[in-house]
Amino acid sequence: MKNYLFNYFEGVFPIDEESDYYDIDDDFTINSLRVSLTGECNEECLYCHNEGISKSSKHSIDIENIISTIYSLKEFGLKKVKLTGGEPFLYKKIKQLIYAIKQIGDIDIFITTNGTLINKRIDEISPSLVKKISVSLDTLDEGKYRLITGKSCHSEVVKGLETLRKKNFNIEIDYVLLKSINTNKKDLLKIIDFCNLNNFNLQFIELSDAGDLNVYKKYYAEPINVLKKIGLDFDTDKYNNDRKIIKYKGIIITLCRSIKDVCLSSNGRCSGLRMLPDGQLTDFNY
Numbered sequence: 001m002k003n004y005l006f007n008y009f010e011g012v013f014p015i016d017e018e019s020d021y022y023d024i025d026d027d028f029t030i031n032s033l034r035v036s037l038t039g040e041c042n043e044e045c046l047y048c049h050n051e052g053i054s055k056s057s058k059h060s061i062d063i064e065n066i067i068s069t070i071y072s073l074k075e076f077g078l079k080k081v082k083l084t085g086g087e088p089f090l091y092k093k094i095k096q097l098i099y100a101i102k103q104i105g106d107i108d109i110f111i112t113t114n115g116t117l118i119n120k121r122i123d124e125i126s127p128s129l130v131k132k133i134s135v136s137l138d139t140l141d142e143g144k145y146r147l148i149t150g151k152s153c154h155s156e157v158v159k160g161l162e163t164l165r166k167k168n169f170n171i172e173i174d175y176v177l178l179k180s181i182n183t184n185k186k187d188l189l190k191i192i193d194f195c196n197l198n199n200f201n202l203q204f205i206e207l208s209d210a211g212d213l214n215v216y217k218k219y220y221a222e223p224i225n226v227l228k229k230i231g232l233d234f235d236t237d238k239y240n241n242d243r244k245i246i247k248y249k250g251i252i253i254t255l256c257r258s259i260k261d262v263c264l265s266s267n268g269r270c271s272g273l274r275m276l277p278d279g280q281l282t283d284f285n286y
């Protein structure tokens with residue numbers, strides 16, 4: 001097993017002094033790995049926390065490093081790999097990486113992208129290789145899109161989504177709730193209708209405080225109250241985790257709370273890890 005995996009376990013599990021190995025329980029599992037392929041991004045979202053790394057970071061993980069980590073984690077039950085960034089389609093070897101992961105076998109691949117480069121790169125990937133592509137689209141209004149992302153790429157994203165739809169990818173729209181920008185009733189219903197029309201699933205995401213705190217204070221909107229405005233009631237005991245899902249107008253709508261995704265649950269069983277663009281392995285903090 002690679003050293004960084006040992007480094008990660010240091011402090012989490014006691015070392016067995018006789019054998020010099022970490023004393024890891026038999027039922028310890030790591031189900032998912034989120035890989036930030038690169039620190040680079042072609043957008044400048046006002047709420048970006050960049051996975052906790054410097055925005056000026058130009059690191060990209062070596063493909064060999066990712067593959068060997070996945071091999072090692074298979075031993076602990078790895079089932080799901082999420083490819084993200086920065087912007088994952090800026091990672092030159094994304095095609096080779098996806099094929100290599102599929103060769104390892106029995107691992108579902110997910111991609112989270114800002115959608116701007118889909119039409120440039122999607123021909124390299126087939127829907128049979130990727131379980132789901134999540135595309136960030138916080139508004140259907142070009143002006144608001146510029147305000148949120150700092151770029152004028154709205155039409156590229158919408159065209160990219162059209163391409164994905166025609167190719168039958170499983171698509172989810174990620175919509176970060178931002179007070180006074182996209183949480184009015186009209187905008188919320190518009191994105192729901194857009195998803196319904198195109199058969200996309202929709203994820204409403206609570207703004208995280210992991211990025212710029214001033215942005216957080218200015219734009220934070222309490223999701224349950226916001227979504228009640230349009231008759232979506234997530235405030236019920238039957239949802240017992242951070243990810244709440246309902247069916248509405250024929251699509252699946254998820255509410256994703258921003259409380260920290262933790263690697264070590266209260267009973268000490270690990271469920272997810274992140275790999276940063278410099279190759280460092282860590283738990284989910286953002």
Ligand code: SF4
Pocket residue numbers: 041042043044045047048049050085086087113114136
């Ligand atoms: S697209 Fe994602 S990585 Fe890029 S600036 Fe926006 S939030 Fe950050």
